[in-house]
Amino acid sequence: MSNSHLFMTSGFPRAPLKNGIGRYICQLKRVTIKFCKNHGDSRGIREFIETELVDFSRKNPGVVVYVKTRRHRAPCLNAEYLNGQKEYINCHNFSKDEVNKWLHLLLSRSGKEVMRYRKMWHTDNPSIQGIWTPFTFKDPKLNVASFPLNVYWGPPNPKPTATEIVMEMFRKQKLEDNQTDDITINEKDNVKSSQGQ
Numbered sequence: 001m002s003n004s005h006l007f008m009t010s011g012f013p014r015a016p017l018k019n020g021i022g023r024y025i026c027q028l029k030r031v032t033i034k035f036c037k038n039h040g041d042s043r044g045i046r047e048f049i050e051t052e053l054v055d056f057s058r059k060n061p062g063v064v065v066y067v068k069t070r071r072h073r074a075p076c077l078n079a080e081y082l083n084g085q086k087e088y089i090n091c092h093n094f095s096k097d098e099v100n101k102w103l104h105l106l107l108s109r110s111g112k113e114v115m116r117y118r119k120m121w122h123t124d125n126p127s128i129q130g131i132w133t134p135f136t137f138k139d140p141k142l143n144v145a146s147f148p149l150n151v152y153w154g155p156p157n158p159k160p161t162a163t164e165i166v167m168e169m170f171r172k173q174k175l176e177d178n179q180t181d182d183i184t185i186n187e188k189d190n191v192k193s194s195q196g197q
Helices: 040-051 054-057 095-107 162-195
Strands: 026-034 064-069 076-081 086-090
Touching: 026 040, 026 095, 040 054, 040 095, 054 064, 054 162, 086 095
Parallel strands: 026 064
Antiparallel strands: 026 076, 076 086
């Protein structure tokens, strides 16, 4: 097992300048593709340039792409990021798909050097309670409860359904009709009793 990770710089994962919160700005500024016109180990780069480079440039207008020929030298990708960091990838005997994969990896990186993460999350405002979980503000009785509980089956404040509203309106209407019927019966009894006297 290698211990090379012990010599890497360590830190926390964070986006440069909070990138992506308001809008996303690609951190890759410039890519230089260097290759040889004749040598066999540049075949994959040449195929990529002939078939996919124009589409890549159209999809990523914020990235400047330079193509530079060098005689009898190994092909490579040189990337420069907005923070000044430079990345070099040797593309010796790469296929067209491998060049495309590495170029998209450079495109998606932030430009920071590869680091060993101390933790997988980081906050600028730490809390005494720790990180939020779905059980943070729940009742402690739930720790010893036996599930399923009927109380927690539905939403916390269920609104009446349309059927329930219509049924309630029907009940109210029926009660009003019964009351009016009772009033009319009482009035008829009163009229009969007054006529009988």
